[in-house]
Amino acid sequence: MLNNQGRPTAAGNAEPAAPETFTGNKALQVEEALLFEIGRVDVTGVDIEDVELGANRLGGLARKGDIGLVGLSEPETMRHYVRLSQKNYGIDTGLFPLGSCTMKHNPRLNEKMARLAGFADVHPLQPQSSVQGAIALMQELARYLMVLTGTRAVTLSPKAGAHGELAGMMAIKAAIEAKGEAATRKTVLVPESAHGTNPATAALIGFEVKTVPAQKDGTVHVEDVKALLGPDVAAIMLTNPNTCGIFEPQVVEIAAAIHDAGGYFYCDGANFNAIVGKARPGDLGIDAMHINLHKTFSTPHGGGGPGAGPVVLSDRLAPFAPLPFIREADGKLELVEAKGEGDQAFGRVTAFHGQMGMFVRALTYMLSHGSDGMKQASEDAVLSANYIRAGLSDLMSVPFPDHPSMHEALFDDAWLKDTGVTTLDFAKAMIDEGYHPMTMYFPLVVHGAMLIEPTESESRASLDLFIMSLRDLAMRAKRGETERFANAPFHAPRRRLDETRAARNPILKWTPREPVAKAAE
Amino acid sequence: MERDMRYLPLSSDDRAAMLAKVGVKDVDALFADIPADKLLTAPVDLPRAKGELEVERILSRMAGRNVSASSVPFFVGAGAYKHHVPATVDHLIQRSEFLTSYTPYQPEIAQGTLQYLFEFQTQVAALTGMEVANASMYDGSTGAGEAVLMAHRITKRRKAVLSGGLHPHYAEVIRTLSHMASDEVVTAAPDVGATEDLAALIDNDTSCIVVQNPDVFGNIRDLRPLAAAAQAKGALLIAVFTEAVSLGLIESPGAMGADIVVGEGQSIGNSLNFGGPYVGLFAAKAKYLRQMPGRLCGETVDAEGKRGFVLTLSTREQHIRREKATSNICTNSGLCALAFTIHMTLLGEAGIKKLARLNHANAVKLADALVQVKDVEVLNASFFNEFTLKLSRNARDVVEAMAEKGVLGGVPVSRLLPDAGLDDLLIVANTEINTEEDRAAFVQVLHDVLGA
Incomplete structure (x- = not known):
C-alpha cells in the first residue's frame, strides 16, 4: 500500500513548457544509441563452446583480423530492441490506413501455427517422404486460392507481390515464345494509375511499356485499350480494383479485347481484399494474377516483408508455371523440382519452394474466416472505406465521385488549395493525432493523392474517431492554422527528417569516429 | 454468418447504421461496378468459419506428418542450415x-x-x-x-x-x-x-x-x-x-x-x-x-x-x-x-567466430569418422561445415533408407542436378546442433545402409 503521508497525490500545476531532460529522454520515449556505440568487441550474449581449432581444413583461407562486429549481453540486447520497437507504429498501435497495403489485423494464431516444429523446423531438401504434411499444406493453400479466384492453376513460389508480377509476366513471355511470337509481341500496356512495380517488372524482362491514359472518372476505358492493341502487344497489366479504389467497370470487355488481339491479361491483385468472395478474377478473364498473402490474407507486414506472392494462372498459362509444382501419384504428394520430358515450366524464380512460413499463416487465416467470414471481411472493408468517404467528402475533395469506392477511399488536394497546407503536411499532422498517415501522392493520376484504406479490422467507434480527427484537421487547415501542419509532427520520436540531406551525402552504415588523438594531429 | 467472426469488429447494427450514412440500401450497392453476372451471391465452395481450437487441430495434424530437424540426427544443408537460434x-x-x-x-x-x-x-x-x-x-x-x-x-x-x-x-x-x-x-x-x-x-x-x-x-x-x-x-x-x-x-x-x-x-x-x-x-x-x-x-x-x-x-x-x-x-x-x-548482435564479433569454429570442428570430426566407413569417400580437400561424400550406391536411395532408420543424412546431389551423372554423391552438413551421439548415429546408419 502506498504511504500518502506528505506525498502530493494531485496532478499539480502543469508547467507551460516541459523542461529539457539530462538524458534527452521523455519518460517512455527513450533515446537509444546505435548498436555500435554501445556494443563491445569481446561481449557475446550467446554461450557457445569455445573450441580450439587444431589442424583446420580451410584450405589456407582462414580469416585474418577482425570482422568489425560488436556484441551485447542478453539483457542489453533485449532492451536495445524493445526500445527501438517503441519508436515504431504498427497495426496493433492504431488505425493504419495505408492505401494499397491492406494493413489489417494480424491474428497471433497465424504466428503460433507457423512456428509448429513440423512447419518451421523442416528443411526444404529433406526427403519428401518426411514432409508430406508440409506439401499437403501447400496443396491445400493452392486449392483455397484457386477456389477464391476461379482459376485452376497457381504457382506458390514467388516471394512477394512484385516477385509474383515477375513470375506472372515470365509465364506470359514463355507462352508467347511457345507460340513463336517472341520477336513481335514486345509491348506491355500499363495504365497511368498503375503501381510502379508494374512498369518496372515489364521492363526488367525486356518488354516495352506503353501507357494507357486514365479517364476522367478514374477508370480505364476499353476504347483506350483497343486504340493501343495490335500484333505487337504481349499483355496488359491492369490493377483491379484499381489504385483509385474503383472496380474497373469494363474489365470484362478489356479482357476480351486483349484476348482477341492475341495478348494476355495480367491482373495486379494487390487490392484483392475488396472482392474476396464477391467476384472471382478468373470469371473476369484474367490470365495471371498475383496475390499478396501479406495483404489480403494477413500474414504480417513485418516492417517491410517477408511477403509472399503466389500467382494464379489461366488454363492458357498453366503449362508454363515455374518449378517447383506439386504432383499427386499413388496417394503420395511430390514436389516436382526439375523439368521432365515435355514439361514447359519456364524455369525457377527462387531457390526451394517459396514462403512456407507465409503459406501456413495465410491458410490459418482462411480456415479461421471460412468462406462466409472472408466474404464478410471484404464487405466490411468496402463498407468502412465508403463510410470514411461519406464522413469526409463535404470537407475533402473526392476526385472520382461517380463510382463507389471499393476498399479504399481516394481524395486529392484540391480542397487544400490556397491553404498553404500540402498533402505531406496533412499526413504529418495525422501522426500527432496518433494515426499512421494514409498513402500519399499515389496514385500519380491524382494531384496530391491521399489514399485511405481502413480495412475490415476497425470498429465503428474507431472509424468515427478517425473521421472526427480528420474533420478537425481539415477545418484547421482551412482556417489557416498552417503552423501545426508545416512543422508537424511535434509528438513523434523524431520531428520531420531531412531526406534531401540523406540522399545528397549517403551515410549507409556506422563508421568509427577518428580517435581524438589522431584527429588532433 | 450466424455468429460474428472473431476478427471482425462490426456488428450487424453497425453495418446498418454505416450503410445509412453512406446512403445505400445494401452493401451490394457498393459493388455496383462489378458486372451483375459476375457478382457472387453465395459464399464460395469452401468450409465455413472455424474457432481457434478447431483450426489449431487441423494444422497441428498436418505439422505432425513432418519430421522436424530437431527430432532426429540431422545433417541436411545445401543452401539452408539448421542452427540454434536464441x-x-x-x-x-x-x-x-x-x-x-x-x-x-x-x-x-x-x-x-x-x-x-x-x-x-x-x-x-x-x-x-x-x-x-x-x-x-x-x-x-x-x-x-x-x-x-x-x-x-x-x-x-x-x-x-x-x-x-x-x-x-x-x-x-x-x-x-x-x-x-x-x-x-x-x-x-x-x-x-x-x-x-x-x-x-x-x-x-x-x-x-x-x-x-x-x-x-x-x-x-x-x-x-x-x-x-x-x-x-x-x-x-x-x-x-x-x-x-x-x-x-x-x-x-x-x-x-x-x-x-x-x-x-x-x-x-x-x-x-x-x-x-x-x-x-x-x-x-x-x-x-x-x-x-x-x-x-x-x-x-x-x-x-x-x-x-x-x-x-x-x-x-x-x-x-x-x-x-x-x-x-x-x-x-x-x-x-x-x-x-x-x-548477430547477441553473437557479436566474439560469438560469430566461436560459432564458426565450433561448426568447423564438428564437421572435421564427422569427416574423420567417415574415413573409417567402407565404401565412403570424403571428396573435399577443404570445407567449412559441409562436404560431399562419394558412396558406393545411389545417394538418393541411401538417404531414403537412412531416413527410415531415423537419420536425415544430407542432400543427394542428384536432387539438385538430376542429369549430371552424380547419383552417388551426398552433401552432408554438420553444424553446432550436432552432438557426438548424432555423428555416431550418422556413421552407424550409413554403414548399415551401405552394407545392406
Missing part, C-alpha cells in the same frame, strides 16, 4: 511494433525499423568485407539474380559466367531471369572438386562471373585469382554464399576482391521454414551504390538536428523510376533481417 530473437521479432508495421514510409514513426536496418547494413557490410550493403533481398537466390542484372548495368555487357560450384537452384534462377531478359549465361560443368578454370571462360563480353564460397559441394575457394582475372577483362566478380556463419571463420569475399557479394542470411536468426521466408544479404563496393537494387537506409537529422534515419536513394526504385528502376523489388524481407541482426 529464444530472445523470436520473442523480439514478435513485438507488435516490429511485426505489424510496414515499410518505413513515414520515418518519424518508424525509427525502430530504420535504426535496425541501418545496424543491419553495417553488420552485413562488415561480415562480407564490403563498403555498402542494402536493407535485404527476398533470399540469396533472388539476390544472385539481381546481382547479375546489376553487373550488366555497370559493365554495359550482358553475359554472365556461372561457376560449376554455384548452388544449382541459384544458377537456375539466374538462367531464368537472364533468358527472360534476353541476356546470355554460360554455366560451367558441375565442379565437385573445385578444379574448374573459370578464368578461361571470361571474354570481352563477360559482365560478371558468379562464384559461390563455400561452394555447393562444401569446398572453400580462393576468390583472389578469379577477382584478378575478371577485373583484367573488365568483368566483375560476384561472390555468393549460402552459409553466413562461414564468414566468421573464412576470409571475407570483400578481402578477396569481390565487387558484389550476395548471400543467404537464413543461417543467422532464421528457422528452416521448409525453404522460406529467408533473407538475402546484398553488398557491394561503394562506387556501384547507385546501381544497387533494393531499399537502402541512410542517416540524416530531423528538424531539431537530432540524428535519425530514412529510406534513401529511392530515385533508383520502382515507385519513382517506374520502368527505369534498378529493380522491381518492393517489399523485401524486413522481419527476417531483424531476426538476423538481433542474432
Whole structure:
C-alpha cells in the first residue's frame, strides 16, 4: 500500500513548457544509441563452446583480423530492441490506413501455427517422404486460392507481390515464345494509375511499356485499350480494383479485347481484399494474377516483408508455371523440382519452394474466416472505406465521385488549395493525432493523392474517431492554422527528417569516429 | 454468418447504421461496378468459419506428418542450415511494433525499423568485407539474380559466367531471369572438386562471373585469382554464399576482391521454414551504390538536428523510376533481417567466430569418422561445415533408407542436378546442433545402409 503521508497525490500545476531532460529522454520515449556505440568487441550474449581449432581444413583461407562486429549481453540486447520497437507504429498501435497495403489485423494464431516444429523446423531438401504434411499444406493453400479466384492453376513460389508480377509476366513471355511470337509481341500496356512495380517488372524482362491514359472518372476505358492493341502487344497489366479504389467497370470487355488481339491479361491483385468472395478474377478473364498473402490474407507486414506472392494462372498459362509444382501419384504428394520430358515450366524464380512460413499463416487465416467470414471481411472493408468517404467528402475533395469506392477511399488536394497546407503536411499532422498517415501522392493520376484504406479490422467507434480527427484537421487547415501542419509532427520520436540531406551525402552504415588523438594531429 | 467472426469488429447494427450514412440500401450497392453476372451471391465452395481450437487441430495434424530437424540426427544443408537460434530473437521479432508495421514510409514513426536496418547494413557490410550493403533481398537466390542484372548495368555487357560450384537452384534462377531478359549465361560443368578454370571462360563480353564460397559441394575457394582475372577483362566478380556463419571463420569475399557479394542470411536468426521466408544479404563496393537494387537506409537529422534515419536513394526504385528502376523489388524481407541482426548482435564479433569454429570442428570430426566407413569417400580437400561424400550406391536411395532408420543424412546431389551423372554423391552438413551421439548415429546408419 502506498504511504500518502506528505506525498502530493494531485496532478499539480502543469508547467507551460516541459523542461529539457539530462538524458534527452521523455519518460517512455527513450533515446537509444546505435548498436555500435554501445556494443563491445569481446561481449557475446550467446554461450557457445569455445573450441580450439587444431589442424583446420580451410584450405589456407582462414580469416585474418577482425570482422568489425560488436556484441551485447542478453539483457542489453533485449532492451536495445524493445526500445527501438517503441519508436515504431504498427497495426496493433492504431488505425493504419495505408492505401494499397491492406494493413489489417494480424491474428497471433497465424504466428503460433507457423512456428509448429513440423512447419518451421523442416528443411526444404529433406526427403519428401518426411514432409508430406508440409506439401499437403501447400496443396491445400493452392486449392483455397484457386477456389477464391476461379482459376485452376497457381504457382506458390514467388516471394512477394512484385516477385509474383515477375513470375506472372515470365509465364506470359514463355507462352508467347511457345507460340513463336517472341520477336513481335514486345509491348506491355500499363495504365497511368498503375503501381510502379508494374512498369518496372515489364521492363526488367525486356518488354516495352506503353501507357494507357486514365479517364476522367478514374477508370480505364476499353476504347483506350483497343486504340493501343495490335500484333505487337504481349499483355496488359491492369490493377483491379484499381489504385483509385474503383472496380474497373469494363474489365470484362478489356479482357476480351486483349484476348482477341492475341495478348494476355495480367491482373495486379494487390487490392484483392475488396472482392474476396464477391467476384472471382478468373470469371473476369484474367490470365495471371498475383496475390499478396501479406495483404489480403494477413500474414504480417513485418516492417517491410517477408511477403509472399503466389500467382494464379489461366488454363492458357498453366503449362508454363515455374518449378517447383506439386504432383499427386499413388496417394503420395511430390514436389516436382526439375523439368521432365515435355514439361514447359519456364524455369525457377527462387531457390526451394517459396514462403512456407507465409503459406501456413495465410491458410490459418482462411480456415479461421471460412468462406462466409472472408466474404464478410471484404464487405466490411468496402463498407468502412465508403463510410470514411461519406464522413469526409463535404470537407475533402473526392476526385472520382461517380463510382463507389471499393476498399479504399481516394481524395486529392484540391480542397487544400490556397491553404498553404500540402498533402505531406496533412499526413504529418495525422501522426500527432496518433494515426499512421494514409498513402500519399499515389496514385500519380491524382494531384496530391491521399489514399485511405481502413480495412475490415476497425470498429465503428474507431472509424468515427478517425473521421472526427480528420474533420478537425481539415477545418484547421482551412482556417489557416498552417503552423501545426508545416512543422508537424511535434509528438513523434523524431520531428520531420531531412531526406534531401540523406540522399545528397549517403551515410549507409556506422563508421568509427577518428580517435581524438589522431584527429588532433 | 450466424455468429460474428472473431476478427471482425462490426456488428450487424453497425453495418446498418454505416450503410445509412453512406446512403445505400445494401452493401451490394457498393459493388455496383462489378458486372451483375459476375457478382457472387453465395459464399464460395469452401468450409465455413472455424474457432481457434478447431483450426489449431487441423494444422497441428498436418505439422505432425513432418519430421522436424530437431527430432532426429540431422545433417541436411545445401543452401539452408539448421542452427540454434536464441529464444530472445523470436520473442523480439514478435513485438507488435516490429511485426505489424510496414515499410518505413513515414520515418518519424518508424525509427525502430530504420535504426535496425541501418545496424543491419553495417553488420552485413562488415561480415562480407564490403563498403555498402542494402536493407535485404527476398533470399540469396533472388539476390544472385539481381546481382547479375546489376553487373550488366555497370559493365554495359550482358553475359554472365556461372561457376560449376554455384548452388544449382541459384544458377537456375539466374538462367531464368537472364533468358527472360534476353541476356546470355554460360554455366560451367558441375565442379565437385573445385578444379574448374573459370578464368578461361571470361571474354570481352563477360559482365560478371558468379562464384559461390563455400561452394555447393562444401569446398572453400580462393576468390583472389578469379577477382584478378575478371577485373583484367573488365568483368566483375560476384561472390555468393549460402552459409553466413562461414564468414566468421573464412576470409571475407570483400578481402578477396569481390565487387558484389550476395548471400543467404537464413543461417543467422532464421528457422528452416521448409525453404522460406529467408533473407538475402546484398553488398557491394561503394562506387556501384547507385546501381544497387533494393531499399537502402541512410542517416540524416530531423528538424531539431537530432540524428535519425530514412529510406534513401529511392530515385533508383520502382515507385519513382517506374520502368527505369534498378529493380522491381518492393517489399523485401524486413522481419527476417531483424531476426538476423538481433542474432548477430547477441553473437557479436566474439560469438560469430566461436560459432564458426565450433561448426568447423564438428564437421572435421564427422569427416574423420567417415574415413573409417567402407565404401565412403570424403571428396573435399577443404570445407567449412559441409562436404560431399562419394558412396558406393545411389545417394538418393541411401538417404531414403537412412531416413527410415531415423537419420536425415544430407542432400543427394542428384536432387539438385538430376542429369549430371552424380547419383552417388551426398552433401552432408554438420553444424553446432550436432552432438557426438548424432555423428555416431550418422556413421552407424550409413554403414548399415551401405552394407545392406
